[in-house]
Amino acid sequence: MWHNVRLLNMLANTLIALSMLAALAVGARWLMQRPMFALRAVVIDGNADHINAATVRADAVSQLRGNFFTIDLDxxxxxxxxxxxxxxxxxxxxxxxxxxxxxxxxxxxxxxxDGQLVSVDGELFAANLAEAEEHGKLPEFSGPPGSEKEVTSRYYDFVKWFAPLHMKPESVTLSARYAWSLRLSGGMQVRLGRERGDNTLALRCQRLVEAYPQVAARWGNQIEYVDLRYPNGFAIRAAGMQFLNDKSAQQQSN
Structure with a gap:
């Protein structure tokens, strides 16, 4: 091999190239560690109505490690x-x-x-309630763990179904047995029960909406509670109603 000039030249060129690469790597590493590449600022883009610099600095910037080249973006x-x-x-x-x-x-x-919020996409998150309600009080949702997307979806249904009454849900509750109830604007409580099929809740709400003009004509805004779990009707409780036992009813009729 030592008499093969061509092979020796190739070996020498390879060693020179490796030495240069090593020197470049060392130089690059040295350059990357210069103070000029230390992170100096975080620029916030886009709309961030509830996100301020102080919170970002306290909660996130303090966790960053590395400089311009070495920071892990993920x-x-x-x-x-x-x-x-x-x-x-x-x-x-x-x-x-x-x-x-x-x-x-x-x-x-x-x-x-207790202290959580639901987004318009049905996602749970934690934030300051006062900031969330700066434009008005938010509806109240509750349900079994993991049911927030289902409750959110039903809320949009209830908004649509009760729109003809010019009422909106102020609270929506899904019980541990998956029975639905809600409170409408004005304070009326509505009990819907469990879903028995794809159209169960829609049909029950429609029944109330169609009959409501006659019910309201009799009781006005005194209606406190509506039970829609009956197959062919519903029950109501109004502020002016009297509930009598058989003896009292007989006395009043005499």
């Missing part, structure tokens, strides 16, 4: 998504020492349980 995304109100965060580098973050906020629809 880890940074997860850190920013721990900030209240953040549904999704998108993170990118901005030369030479910044991060740009685009936030997608949750849009609150209702409260859920």
């Amino acid at each position: 880890a940074a995304q997860r850190a920013f998504e721990t900030v209240p109100w953040v549904r999704h965060a998108s993170v990118r580098r901005v030369w030479p020492n910044q991060l740009a973050v685009s936030f997608q906020e949750y849009q609150p629809l209702a409260t859920w349980g």
